[in-house]
Amino acid sequence: MNAMNNREDIEVDLFLEGIFRLYHYDFRNYSRTFIKRRLNLIKTLLQCESFSILQHNVLHDPLIMTKILNYLTIQVGDMFRDPGYFLSLRQIISSYLSTYSSIKVWIAGCGTGEELYSLAILFREEGLENRTQFFATDINYEALKRAEAGVYGMDRLESFENNFILTDPKHSFSSYYTTKNNCIVMDSSLKENVVFYNHSLVSDSVFAEMHLISCRNVLIYFDDSLQERAIGLFCDALVRKGFLGLGAKESLYLSPHASIFTEFHRKDRIYQKMAVQEQAPPRVRGIIKL
Numbered sequence: 001m002n003a004m005n006n007r008e009d010i011e012v013d014l015f016l017e018g019i020f021r022l023y024h025y026d027f028r029n030y031s032r033t034f035i036k037r038r039l040n041l042i043k044t045l046l047q048c049e050s051f052s053i054l055q056h057n058v059l060h061d062p063l064i065m066t067k068i069l070n071y072l073t074i075q076v077g078d079m080f081r082d083p084g085y086f087l088s089l090r091q092i093i094s095s096y097l098s099t100y101s102s103i104k105v106w107i108a109g110c111g112t113g114e115e116l117y118s119l120a121i122l123f124r125e126e127g128l129e130n131r132t133q134f135f136a137t138d139i140n141y142e143a144l145k146r147a148e149a150g151v152y153g154m155d156r157l158e159s160f161e162n163n164f165i166l167t168d169p170k171h172s173f174s175s176y177y178t179t180k181n182n183c184i185v186m187d188s189s190l191k192e193n194v195v196f197y198n199h200s201l202v203s204d205s206v207f208a209e210m211h212l213i214s215c216r217n218v219l220i221y222f223d224d225s226l227q228e229r230a231i232g233l234f235c236d237a238l239v240r241k242g243f244l245g246l247g248a249k250e251s252l253y254l255s256p257h258a259s260i261f262t263e264f265h266r267k268d269r270i271y272q273k274m275a276v277q278e279q280a281p282p283r284v285r286g287i288i289k290l
């Protein structure tokens with residue numbers, strides 16, 4: 001590592017420490033490559049010569065923090081993104097989750113809401129909507145507001161419909177939205193059983209027992225220690241035999257928590273918490289105590 005990189009690393013550390021201490025947004029354990037890439041982009045966009053100048057500006061202007069938050073939290077989503085995942089979930093919903101009299105589903109890092117509406121539609125089509133409570137959480141307040149509004153540009157409709165078709169739907173996608181001002185507006189009844197709120201996988205704790213947690217395309221932005229924290233939260237939150245769904249580029253491979261789960265659908269990154277937690281026998285000075 002050369003001297004320039006060292007200086008940059010120190011500046012990035014101080015920048016992240018500063019926004020954590022003043023605004024309580026904790027990006028200190030996000031993937032360093034991701035953070036540096038995004039901060040370099042922000043530095044250019046805000047015409048700052050260095051991270052130190054960017055740090056000075058953000059510490060003196062909360063509005064800049066809002067802009068920075070939007071760059072550090074990527075809001076790319078699609079309805080029924082990776083349709084195979086939702087097709088597998090449809091089967092899990094009808095065969096497993098339908099056995100519960102009341103169901104709790106947590107969409108962690110829900111972004112602008114596409115993943116939530118995809119799940120709400122599946123639960124409605126499988127007849128479980130009325131006994132399901134959804135929790136849609138994120139650290140980005142603006143994204144949460146957009147998720148709650150459920151309004152998407154008309155230009156996205158084709159992709160939404162193409163994905164939906166691949167999930168073995170019972171109705172047409174057009175049953176779930178109306179149009180207004182060249183936008184599609186998701187049917188407001190889909191969010192009747194949804195609670196939207198601000199929750200950070202970095203610093204907040206578990207808030208209810210869940211039967212399904214869908215956390216897609218969030219862990220990729222975290223470093224190993226933070227991924228462990230988040231997966232630990234999911235372990236604590238899930239009921240025995242509850243399901244965890246991750247994004248296409250995420251997995252429990254190499255996670256210390258992997259032994260608590262079975263791979264339910266390897267390709268679709270769906271895991272099931274085991275019925276009985278298998279624990280290694282306690283060891284005393286290297287000897288297994290029976």
Ligand SMILES: C[S@@+](CC[C@H](N)C(=O)[O-])C[C@H]1O[C@@H](n2cnc3c(N)ncnc32)[C@H](O)[C@@H]1O
Nearest residue numbers: 073076077109111138139140200201202216217
């Ligand atoms: C790429 S989006 C994924 C949205 C959605 N899950 C999907 O796959 O369509 C990543 C989301 O993770 C959220 N996020 C980032 N850090 C988070 C944290 N510490 N706790 C909760 N959400 C977080 C971001 O604000 C963003 O909305």
